[in-house]
Amino acid sequence: MSLFHPVNLVCPQCEAPVTMMAVGSVNADRRPDLRDDILEDRFQDVTCEACGESFRLQPQFNYLDTGRGQWIAAMPASRLRDHLEIEDEAAALFDTSYGANAPAAARDVGSGLAVRLTFGWPAVREKLLVKQLGLEDVIVEMMKLHILRSVESVPMAEGIELRLVNTDEDSDGYVFAWLETASEKYIEYMTVPAELYKAIEGNPEGWNAIRKRLDTGHFVDMQKLYMGEGRPAE
Structure with a gap:
Protein backbone atom coordinates (compact mmCIF):
# COMPACT_ATOMS: atom_id res chain seq x y z
CA MET A 1 0.00 0.00 0.00
CA LEU A 133 8.58 4.68 -23.32
CA GLY A 134 10.00 1.16 -23.25
CA LEU A 135 13.60 2.39 -23.11
CA GLU A 136 16.62 1.16 -21.15
CA ASP A 137 17.81 3.74 -18.67
CA VAL A 138 21.50 2.87 -19.11
CA ILE A 139 21.25 3.70 -22.81
CA VAL A 140 19.46 6.98 -22.01
CA GLU A 141 22.38 7.92 -19.76
CA MET A 142 24.80 7.12 -22.59
CA MET A 143 22.73 9.35 -24.87
CA LYS A 144 23.33 12.18 -22.43
CA LEU A 145 27.06 11.60 -22.51
CA HIS A 146 26.95 11.71 -26.31
CA ILE A 147 25.03 14.99 -26.12
CA LEU A 148 27.59 16.53 -23.78
CA ARG A 149 30.48 15.80 -26.11
CA SER A 150 28.59 16.71 -29.28
CA VAL A 151 27.20 20.19 -28.62
CA GLU A 152 29.33 23.32 -28.53
CA SER A 153 28.22 24.59 -25.13
CA VAL A 154 26.10 23.18 -22.35
CA PRO A 155 24.77 24.84 -19.17
CA MET A 156 26.22 22.12 -16.95
CA ALA A 157 27.16 23.06 -13.39
CA GLU A 158 26.53 21.82 -9.89
CA GLY A 159 22.79 21.96 -9.30
CA ILE A 160 21.97 21.68 -13.02
CA GLU A 161 21.18 18.36 -14.66
CA LEU A 162 20.23 16.94 -18.04
CA ARG A 163 17.04 14.87 -18.17
CA LEU A 164 14.86 13.13 -20.71
CA VAL A 165 11.53 14.95 -20.31
CA ASN A 166 9.34 14.07 -23.30
CA THR A 167 9.05 12.76 -26.83
CA ASP A 168 8.73 14.83 -29.99
CA GLU A 169 6.09 13.22 -32.17
CA ASP A 170 6.73 15.58 -35.09
CA SER A 171 10.38 14.56 -35.43
CA ASP A 172 10.19 11.07 -33.88
CA GLY A 173 12.78 12.13 -31.35
CA TYR A 174 13.38 12.51 -27.64
CA VAL A 175 13.27 15.84 -25.81
CA PHE A 176 16.00 16.48 -23.26
CA ALA A 177 16.19 19.49 -20.97
CA TRP A 178 18.78 21.14 -18.78
CA LEU A 179 17.11 22.13 -15.56
CA GLU A 180 17.83 23.37 -12.07
CA THR A 181 17.54 20.51 -9.62
CA ALA A 182 16.30 22.55 -6.66
CA SER A 183 13.68 24.67 -8.42
CA GLU A 184 12.96 22.19 -11.25
CA LYS A 185 13.10 25.20 -13.57
CA TYR A 186 13.80 24.31 -17.19
CA ILE A 187 16.74 26.20 -18.67
CA GLU A 188 17.15 24.85 -22.18
CA TYR A 189 15.64 22.14 -24.39
CA MET A 190 16.95 20.06 -27.24
CA THR A 191 15.46 17.29 -29.37
CA VAL A 192 17.58 14.24 -30.13
CA PRO A 193 16.73 11.85 -33.01
CA ALA A 194 15.49 8.42 -32.00
CA GLU A 195 18.25 7.02 -34.22
CA LEU A 196 20.80 7.96 -31.54
CA TYR A 197 19.22 5.53 -29.08
CA LYS A 198 19.16 2.82 -31.74
CA ALA A 199 22.79 3.49 -32.68
CA ILE A 200 24.01 3.14 -29.10
CA GLU A 201 21.84 0.07 -28.55
CA GLY A 202 23.24 -1.49 -31.72
CA ASN A 203 26.88 -0.86 -30.76
CA PRO A 204 27.33 -2.70 -27.43
CA GLU A 205 31.07 -3.21 -27.89
CA GLY A 206 31.76 0.45 -28.53
CA TRP A 207 29.87 1.51 -25.41
CA ASN A 208 30.81 -1.41 -23.18
CA ALA A 209 33.34 0.45 -21.03
CA ILE A 210 30.87 3.26 -20.28
CA ARG A 211 28.02 0.83 -19.65
CA LYS A 212 30.11 -0.99 -17.06
CA ARG A 213 30.76 2.25 -15.20
CA LEU A 214 27.10 3.31 -15.32
CA ASP A 215 25.64 -0.06 -14.47
CA THR A 216 27.49 -0.66 -11.19
CA GLY A 217 24.91 -0.77 -8.41
CA HIS A 218 21.42 0.69 -8.38
CA PHE A 219 22.32 4.34 -8.98
CA VAL A 220 22.25 4.44 -12.78
CA ASP A 221 22.93 8.07 -13.60
CA MET A 222 25.74 9.77 -15.50
CA GLN A 223 26.19 12.23 -12.61
CA LYS A 224 28.07 9.61 -10.63
CA LEU A 225 30.86 9.62 -13.23
CA TYR A 226 31.82 13.11 -12.04
CA MET A 227 31.84 12.36 -8.30
CA GLY A 228 35.00 10.47 -7.46
CA GLU A 229 36.07 6.99 -8.45
CA GLY A 230 32.82 5.31 -7.47
CA ARG A 231 32.47 1.55 -7.42
CA PRO A 232 34.83 -0.64 -9.48
CA ALA A 233 33.28 -1.75 -12.78
CA GLU A 234 32.49 -5.45 -12.85
Missing part, protein backbone atom coordinates in the same frame (compact mmCIF):
# COMPACT_ATOMS: atom_id res chain seq x y z
CA SER A 2 0.98 3.68 -0.23
CA LEU A 3 1.84 5.13 3.19
CA PHE A 4 1.65 8.77 4.29
CA HIS A 5 2.54 10.53 7.54
CA PRO A 6 2.13 14.12 8.77
CA VAL A 7 5.14 16.45 8.68
CA ASN A 8 5.56 20.01 9.90
CA LEU A 9 7.25 22.40 7.46
CA VAL A 10 8.06 26.11 7.28
CA CYS A 11 6.93 28.14 4.28
CA PRO A 12 10.04 29.31 2.37
CA GLN A 13 8.30 32.60 1.55
CA CYS A 14 6.72 33.81 4.80
CA GLU A 15 8.07 31.23 7.30
CA ALA A 16 4.59 30.31 8.49
CA PRO A 17 4.14 26.74 9.78
CA VAL A 18 2.70 24.31 7.22
CA THR A 19 1.52 20.77 7.88
CA MET A 20 1.16 18.24 5.09
CA MET A 21 0.96 14.49 4.56
CA ALA A 22 4.33 13.23 3.35
CA VAL A 23 4.61 9.98 1.47
CA GLY A 24 6.78 7.18 2.82
CA SER A 25 6.04 4.64 0.11
CA VAL A 26 4.14 4.59 -3.18
CA ASN A 27 2.45 1.49 -4.56
CA ALA A 28 1.70 2.43 -8.16
CA ASP A 29 -0.18 -0.82 -8.77
CA ARG A 30 -2.83 0.20 -6.24
CA ARG A 31 -2.50 3.98 -6.66
CA PRO A 32 -1.79 4.69 -10.34
CA ASP A 33 -2.91 8.27 -9.71
CA LEU A 34 0.24 8.85 -7.66
CA ARG A 35 2.38 7.71 -10.57
CA ASP A 36 0.48 10.15 -12.78
CA ASP A 37 1.11 12.94 -10.28
CA ILE A 38 4.87 12.28 -10.37
CA LEU A 39 4.90 12.33 -14.17
CA GLU A 40 2.89 15.58 -14.16
CA ASP A 41 5.28 17.24 -11.66
CA ARG A 42 2.59 17.82 -9.06
CA PHE A 43 3.20 15.11 -6.47
CA GLN A 44 3.84 16.34 -2.89
CA ASP A 45 3.05 19.95 -3.78
CA VAL A 46 1.75 22.08 -0.92
CA THR A 47 0.37 25.63 -0.71
CA CYS A 48 0.91 27.88 2.30
CA GLU A 49 -2.45 29.04 3.64
CA ALA A 50 -0.88 32.20 5.06
CA CYS A 51 0.66 33.66 1.89
CA GLY A 52 -0.39 31.35 -0.96
CA GLU A 53 3.16 30.30 -1.80
CA SER A 54 3.38 26.88 -3.45
CA PHE A 55 6.38 24.64 -2.86
CA ARG A 56 7.27 20.98 -3.06
CA LEU A 57 8.48 18.53 -0.46
CA GLN A 58 11.64 16.80 -1.64
CA PRO A 59 11.29 13.06 -2.35
CA GLN A 60 12.13 10.52 0.32
CA PHE A 61 10.13 7.39 -0.33
CA ASN A 62 10.16 3.94 -1.89
CA TYR A 63 8.29 3.44 -5.16
CA LEU A 64 6.87 0.07 -6.22
CA ASP A 65 5.30 -0.80 -9.56
CA THR A 66 5.24 -4.56 -10.06
CA GLY A 67 3.30 -4.23 -13.30
CA ARG A 68 6.17 -2.29 -14.86
CA GLY A 69 8.92 -4.03 -12.90
CA GLN A 70 10.17 -1.02 -10.95
CA TRP A 71 11.38 -0.47 -7.39
CA ILE A 72 12.91 2.93 -6.74
CA ALA A 73 14.45 4.46 -3.65
CA ALA A 74 13.71 8.14 -4.29
CA MET A 75 15.86 10.47 -2.19
CA PRO A 76 16.34 14.25 -1.86
CA ALA A 77 18.72 15.84 -4.35
CA SER A 78 20.74 17.26 -1.45
CA ARG A 79 21.98 13.74 -0.62
CA LEU A 80 23.50 13.10 -4.06
CA ARG A 81 27.11 13.28 -2.88
CA ASP A 82 26.43 10.44 -0.44
CA HIS A 83 25.19 8.19 -3.23
CA LEU A 84 27.50 5.26 -2.44
CA GLU A 85 26.40 5.04 1.19
CA ILE A 86 22.73 5.53 0.33
CA GLU A 87 22.97 2.96 -2.46
CA ASP A 88 24.12 0.40 0.12
CA GLU A 89 21.20 1.34 2.37
CA ALA A 90 18.73 1.02 -0.51
CA ALA A 91 20.15 -2.36 -1.48
CA ALA A 92 19.80 -3.61 2.10
CA LEU A 93 16.21 -2.37 2.29
CA PHE A 94 15.30 -4.07 -0.97
CA ASP A 95 16.93 -7.32 0.16
CA THR A 96 14.82 -7.26 3.31
CA SER A 97 11.62 -6.35 1.47
CA TYR A 98 11.85 -8.29 -1.80
CA GLY A 99 15.33 -9.77 -2.09
CA ALA A 100 17.46 -12.46 -0.51
CA ASN A 101 16.34 -11.75 3.07
CA ALA A 102 12.62 -11.49 2.30
CA PRO A 103 9.94 -14.20 2.63
CA ALA A 104 9.55 -16.51 -0.36
CA ALA A 105 6.38 -14.82 -1.65
CA ALA A 106 8.08 -11.42 -1.56
CA ARG A 107 11.17 -12.80 -3.28
CA ASP A 108 8.95 -14.00 -6.13
CA VAL A 109 7.73 -10.42 -6.56
CA GLY A 110 11.24 -9.03 -6.26
CA SER A 111 12.62 -11.27 -8.99
CA GLY A 112 10.74 -9.20 -11.55
CA LEU A 113 11.83 -5.80 -10.27
CA ALA A 114 14.63 -3.54 -11.49
CA VAL A 115 16.07 -1.70 -8.48
CA ARG A 116 17.05 1.94 -8.84
CA LEU A 117 18.15 4.87 -6.69
CA THR A 118 17.34 8.46 -7.63
CA PHE A 119 18.00 11.92 -6.21
CA GLY A 120 15.49 14.73 -6.70
CA TRP A 121 12.14 14.90 -8.49
CA PRO A 122 13.47 15.26 -12.06
CA ALA A 123 15.43 12.02 -11.66
CA VAL A 124 12.59 9.89 -10.31
CA ARG A 125 10.21 11.31 -12.93
CA GLU A 126 12.71 10.42 -15.64
CA LYS A 127 12.88 6.78 -14.48
CA LEU A 128 9.09 6.49 -14.78
CA LEU A 129 9.12 8.12 -18.22
CA VAL A 130 11.93 5.89 -19.48
CA LYS A 131 9.97 2.80 -18.45
CA GLN A 132 6.79 4.19 -20.00
